Amino acid sequence: MTGLAIESSPAAVAEEASLAALLRCCVREVAGPRGQVWHAEPYVLLRVADTLLRARTYGGLALRFAGTPEWLEHGSWQPLSADRLVRLVEAELGGAGRDMSGSGSVSVSGSVSVSVSGPRSGSGSGSGEVNGEFAAQVGASRDAIEALLSARQDTPPPADPWLASEQGLVFGHPFHPSPKARDGAGWLRYAPEAHTSFPLRLLGVRDDVLAGAGDTGPLDRLGTAPRGYTLLPAHPWQLDLLAAELAVPLADGRLIDLGHGARMAVPTSSVRTVYEPGIDRCLKFSLDVRITNCVRKNSWYELAGAVELTRRLGPVFEALTARFPGTRWLPEPGYRSADLGTRLLEGLGVIVRASPWSVCHPGVTPLLSGALAVPGDLPAEPLRWWRAYVEHVALPVLDAYLTHGVVLEPHLQNVLVGVDATGLPVEAIFRDMEGTKLVAGRHDLSGVPERVAEALTYDPAGGWDRVVYCLMVNHLAEIAASLAGPGPMRELWAAAREVLAGYAGSMGWPQPLSDLLAGAPLPAKANLSVRWSRSADRAAGYVPVANPLAVLS
Incomplete structure (x- = not known):
């Protein structure tokens, strides 16, 4: 989403993408709320930790950059690196904080505007907290982008245009300081952006410890479980992550390992949701790793909630489709797991979702x-x-x-x-x-x-x-x-x-x-602030940004 020069080396593109994402966050969440952003054609100027930065911008609210952002050193403009910007952010947010009083907004690049009244609830900017993980997270995201770009050079995209689009988000969220940060070893093997596919692992769950709700019948077509057991597909990465917890139920027969599935599943953009072509369903698994902001798991109440919402939303989408005929949705009619304590109930939980081809x-x-x-x-x-x-x-x-x-x-x-x-x-x-x-x-x-x-x-x-x-x-x-x-x-x-x-x-x-x-300011999620404060993603607040409809009202 940055207009990056893909023909450059993976390392150079990864650096450019990482710098752009963090700089956008600085405009929106750091300099903007402090009244430290100015528009001076053809540049946007901003001040972070008493250092003046500038960049050529376009794209309005999306804030895209043309050319290399720069910083002012002893009266001379120098190319800005992601590492230097990280140090500036650490100095700014890790200090005692700045005076964020005032009101109004500063116009940036036409329709881009940032409030100087400060972030709304939960954003956490300027708290004076120290975050010793931040630089490593930004660096890990940059390394991940480089690895993804390198992997894509050797592997063609899926022939299916929908799956190819799912696997195309190499740079991630344009307003996140570490959009491709991923915990855990071995992640590249399962990364959609690397054009991967892999067979699922199949477990048998003894029927007296089977958990689930709704319609999960399509899962039974993935393989054959012995009498007294029900088939449960699992993400192979998740089974590796849960190896210690699975040892006892595998040993005592409450679970059995049925090996790998017969077909290749294709990971979609969320990483943990895959498309299984043999049953034409998307399967949403848990992954006990942090991807961008969150540990991506199906909490027990989310498993039940998916089925409950699907039941309630059926009539809603019927009404929406009647009024707006092009409206479609992907129901999640059932989930299946193993009743082996909360950790494994969540960790092995899989939500069945319709595929987009089935509704178009x-x-x-x-x-x-x-x-x-x-x-x-x-x-x-x-x-x-x-x-x-x-x-x-x-x-x-x-x-x-x-x-x-x-x-x-x-x-x-x-x-x-x-x-x-x-x-x-x-x-x-x-x-x-x-x-x-x-x-x-x-x-x-x-x-x-x-x-x-x-x-x-x-x-x-x-x-x-x-x-x-x-x-x-x-x-x-x-x-x-x-x-x-x-x-x-x-x-x-x-x-x-x-x-x-x-x-x-x-x-x-x-x-x-x-x-x-009428042009009321828009709420923009404060991803940098929630990552800096190490808060749960659900605690993220908003910063007000200019509404591009304002100049038209």
Whole structure:
């Protein structure tokens, strides 16, 4: 998502990507809230730890860089490295903090703006904490990008265009300080970005310790379990990570190892979710490793919550599809695991998910939105393509919240766009029940276990923030930047506003949507701050950024 020169060496591209990601975070979360960002054509200038930095930018809210960012040393501009920027961030955030009082915003590169009122709840900037892990995490992310780029040179992408798009996110989240940081050894073997595939491991779970809910029948077609046992597929990396905990149940017969599956499973963009072509299902596994911000596991309440949400969302998506015919979703109708204590219940839990090919109409090709946000070939009619994109992605997301009290999480990895033979968006496919929530007070959750119900809900304000951040900041801003390149973006955002205003009018101009169209600042997730404070990802706060619709209202 950075316009990087892929023809350069893997090390050089990895350095450029790492520097760009951290510098974006500094604009949004460090210098911006302190009023230390200025626009001086053709540069954006910012101050971090009393050091002046500059970079040529384009892309509006997406904040993409042209050329090498620089820092001022004794009156002379020098190339900025990721390591130097890490040291500046450590000095800035590890000190006593700065005065963050004040109000208003500073315009950066046209539609990019950052508030000087400071981060909102949970962001943690300027706390004066010391984080001894931060530099290593940034460095590990850079090393991972280099390893991925090197691996891709020797392995072709999948022939399936959807799977190729899933495996195309080499640089990760553009506003994260360590977008490709991964714990654990042996990760490259299972990395989607390296164009990998591998057979699943198959376990037999003795029926008296089988756990699960909903429809998991497709799993039984992966192999054969002996009488008294039920088949349970497992991610081979996870079995390695759980080897110590599995030793006893494997020894006493509560579990049996049935070897490897007969077919190759293909990892998708989330790393732990794979596509199993033999049963045409996606399987979401636990991985007890930190990938970017979170340890990626299926908590027990998320296993139950996926099935509960799938049951409740069926009628919601029927209504959305009736109003917006291109709307699709990927149900998660069941999960299966082993009842061997919480650690193994979660660690061996697998959620069954529909595949995008199974829900798209014939002639429609699903593509991951995150792959479309990477600069590449432009459509023949960018404005027509963009209008269709906004209509199919944004309108059902807004209607899910406003009409049905459902918070979809439409960030770039949770949405696939179905394109017709000409490449025009004609469908939008929403996935991942873990990020989908119900607005508190609008759904009867009596009878649902308390912890499951808690994980399924957002309060109305928090839910709207999540919708607007994922849709506007994480998603549409990145797609618009790729379409516009270094050119102006006003025409794109004017078209988006027209689409959104048409929907708002049909709904009687509800207040949240009216405020959005009037140019209210947008919430941007504070990834640097949550990583610096070593908080759980769910504790991440937001910083306000300029709304690209503001200049059009």
